[in-house]
Amino acid sequence: MHEQDSTVTRLETVRAQIRQAEADFGRKAGSTALVAVSKTLEADQIRPALEAGQRVFGENRVQEAQSKWPALRQAYRDVELHLIGSLQSNKAEDAVRTFDVIEVVDRPKLATAIKAAMDRTGLRPRVLVQVNTGEEAQKGGVAPQGADALVAACRALGLQLEGLMCIPPEGEPPSPHFALLAAIARRNGLSILSMGMSADYPAAIQCGATHVRIGSAIFGPR
Numbered sequence: 313m314h315e316q317d318s319t320v321t322r323l324e325t326v327r328a329q330i331r332q333a334e335a336d337f338g339r340k341a342g343s344t345a346l347v348a349v350s351k352t353l354e355a356d357q358i359r360p361a362l363e364a365g366q367r368v369f370g371e372n373r374v375q376e377a378q379s380k381w382p383a384l385r386q387a388y389r390d391v392e393l394h395l396i397g398s399l400q401s402n403k404a405e406d407a408v409r410t411f412d413v414i415e416v417v418d419r420p421k422l423a424t425a426i427k428a429a430m431d432r433t434g435l436r437p438r439v440l441v442q443v444n445t446g447e448e449a450q451k452g453g454v455a456p457q458g459a460d461a462l463v464a465a466c467r468a469l470g471l472q473l474e475g476l477m478c479i480p481p482e483g484e485p486p487s488p489h490f491a492l493l494a495a496i497a498r499r500n501g502l503s504i505l506s507m508g509m510s511a512d513y514p515a516a517i518q519c520g521a522t523h524v525r526i527g528s529a530i531f532g533p534r
């Protein structure tokens with residue numbers, strides 16, 4: 313029981329700190345959604361957060377989500393699942409069937425594969441374009457200078473594009489990356505910004521995050 317108690321305690325703390333950051337930075341109360349990142353956790357470790365009312369979760373692997381979430385969704389029907397890890401085009405249909413929001417669209421080929429999967433399944437996931445704000449070779453995401461074109465391509469395909477996502481480079485101040493993502497969203501008329509993790513979510517809220525993706529601050533170190 314102790315571990316479950318601490319998950320709930322940490323969840324409450326994160327919720328309070330999100331509200332505090334909204335107040336501190338002049339953001340509307342409740343304008344930041346919490347995506348609880350449950351990657352690597354077993355269903356039993358996720359359940360306390362569900363019991364505490366958390367409904368939006370992030371997973372980074374399609375297969376792992378496919379094995380964990382169908383049973384949990386049976387019990388908690390209003391769960392909203394976000395894919396936050398890289399997606400291969402040949403897994404697009406699995407992703408469309410498993411996730412409500414795909415946050416990692418970063419190339420035209422993947423956008424086209426998602427569109428084809430939507431046509432085959434009749435499902436319409438919301439999508440975000442992931443931007444590699446730090447232009448790191450090992451990281452997914454479209455380069456900042458390619459973002460406008462990819463946004464346009466997603467719209468032309470008829471994807472349900474709502475916004476942008478980024479993961480700033482480790483060891484750099486994150487705020488310039490958050491500000492860059494916000495600027496790209498603004499000039500493209502996109503309202504959703506998924507940015508900020510356990511270490512930096514108040515700064516992300518200051519820069520306009522509408523979704524923060526938080527794992528270890530809720531569930532403990534992985």
Ligand SMILES: *Cc1c(COP(=O)(O)O)cnc(C)c1O
Nearest residue numbers: 349372396509510525526527528
């Ligand atoms: C793991 C992960 C998170 C959560 O990271 P924490 O530091 O545990 O909060 C957020 N976003 C992405 C894309 C991740 O892979």
